[in-house]
Amino acid sequence: MSELLLPPEHRYANLIKNNLNDDGSELSVLNLGPTHPATHGIFQNVLLMDGERIVEAEPTIGYIHRAFEKIAENRPFYQITPLTDRMNYCSSPINNMGWWLTLEKLLDIEVPKRVQYLRVIIMELARISDHLICNSILGVDTGAYTGFLYVFQFREKIYEIYEEICGARLTTNMGRIGGFERDWTPEAFRKLEVFLNDFPVAWKEFENLFERNRIFIDRTVNVGPISAEMAMAYGFTGPNLRAAGVDYDVRVAHPYSSYEDFDFIVPVGKSGDTYDRFCVRNAEVWESLSIIRQALDKMPEGNAFHADVPEYYLPPKEDVYTDMESLIYHFKIVMGEIPVPVAEIYHAVEGGNGELGFYLITDGSRTPYRLHFRRPCFIYYQAYPEMIKGAMLSDAIVILSSLNVIAGELDA
Template sequence: MDHNHPVYTDNDPQSELVTLNLGPTHPATHGVFQNVLQMDGERIVSAVSTIGYIHRAFEKIAEHRPFYQITPLTDRMNYCSSPINNMGWHMTVEKLLDIKMPKRVDYLRVIIMELSRISDHIICNTIIGQDTGATTTFLYLFQFREHIYEIYEEICGARLTTNIGRIGGLERDFNEIAFAKIDKFLKEFPVALKEFENLLNRNRIFIDRTADVAAVSQENALSYGWTGPLLRATGVDYDVRITDPYSSYQDFDFEVPVGTKGDIYDRYLVRNEEMWQSMRIIEQALEKIKGEPKGIFHAEVPDFYLPPKQEVYNNMEALIYHFKIVMGELDAPKAEIYHAVEGGNGEVGFYLINDGGRTPYRLHFRRPSFVNYQMFAKMSEGMLLSDAIINMSSMNVIAGELDA
């Protein structure tokens, strides 16, 4: 389309449409991607989405890296909940290697993943509030994302792109400070979340801006491959933690919140309730850990689990294993597998084909942002520009995961 010339609608030759570029550098687009909009006043007539501005070819890079060196790539997809990506990749390789995980490791991982889910939902829901003009709620709740990062920092030393854990378990056990910070978070966050809900759930302005806006039917959501809170907001109770449990999620008692209309307000409510359920899961995990042997934080897989640094520095055998594992000198079995986890914004999947070598023969990341975003342009038709901005926020599109 030549955007230098006016475009007229077929049914009204006198009506001139305006071409508007929403992105790729607009602060409301949640990253570097673009939508070319045809506008009739404030209303969107049609839209074309353009992605790939920060495509980094992660899948192709991963096919030339040993399994251990792929974890940092997964960090840089959905960096709002990167530990979930890390754990999903580690579990994929563990499935390839047929590694049986100790229950205590599963429970520790569940704690990390549920904290990540809360962090992801805090970002999404506070930004929905921000885009409707509610800056107070954004500033008030966002500080608890910082508290979660402090827990990450205590566990692994990193905050945003965590590279947390290892194939076969965790790099180190949780220390007492980490457990204390988790307990403190579980005590303080419910009070803040309740106040956040009191500010928005029945707020007339917020409801007018979100209820019945960008509603999606179950049929459309399923046909576009939606997963996560977007799909559950339409009333479909699909959650990978329930349908295909991993990391011992079958041991936990929790509910899968669903909506009815699939609109922005339902997506907001579903994410809020998921935060409550995540806290419930973390509390159960902390209780279950007490019944497991202390000090276990990895499986016994010396061929693929890095030996402790102290041994590497003082023991030749440990040094050799460390080198062989990091440099990818150990062959993995020939197999074709798919493993998925429930990410903050949908099903995060890893489709791995291994030919018996030391790096993946083929690797594909199922990125929920990429799948979910397909519908944005179609949804935008007939919508006001201001509503399209809030709709984009409610879809929780992360550009790093969209392009990968």
């Protein structure tokens, strides 16, 4: 991008010179971002504009690249969850659980049913908070601030549930190999119950505010449409792909953590435009609520909150002081000395934005040999210049926020 900042022979200079309009007006270059409040994150797009129409766009990414893959090659396995938190920070628990599920697949650990259901609950809560932010911010970008402030209270409620479970709110670092670090408190279940009671009312009101709203429809219908073929070619997954009419969902295709026990539909759109993306996310929130309710109803008896894997799961602290075996396990786990097979595995979960994959190569040492994150945002954001060509500048903003590109996940 640096050559763009060098006048006079910048990238578009000749293009502008050769494309003078009849009335003498010329194309202009507009720098959108990197830190613009309307882009909700650090994205730079250099736009070539004809009046208010976008002719060409070139995105620059990497402003918050933190070398997670390199760091992961130098950290023991349990120290990698905090890195996953910081990818899609709107739905950290999904990333955390995705990482633990990857490790459990690697180590062949069978997790108790109750833990799987608890994980489903937390992942669906995370999905709700992710979609809630995306949709309400889309409202803000089209001029409706009220809906955003209204439903945002409920993200706070979700964060209080996280806090009750793991002590953290945004970057949760939740769970351990084989389960959770502690059992969920009764208070967590009480807060969950309150949330399940209050949130649907608010979400319905939010939907009513937008779904048939004339201004909103004018701003979103046929804005940034993408066909199913294009979406697949560009590697779309998640709600953005489903809005184009393809019902691919990792939860259904490769069920993990007992998703096959629950009854839910995969909402799909038709035209893949901004309005369809909005509606698909709305519908997914309802499905998530229903999954949480089913998980609570089917929750197995007992209080198992982790698998019985002493080699990987930290013993209770009081045992460490009195029991020799516990002391040894504690020491070995903290020092990263856990037995790990030599293997290559790929595991994917349905993240807030699509297929979040972990490709892990181990060589038997205490750190991964290679860990690659398949970040859905990174892959589908490359279609953005294509999607905004010919659109108005204000549409570009709306398309960006309806794609739900999260800078942390984009740059890793």
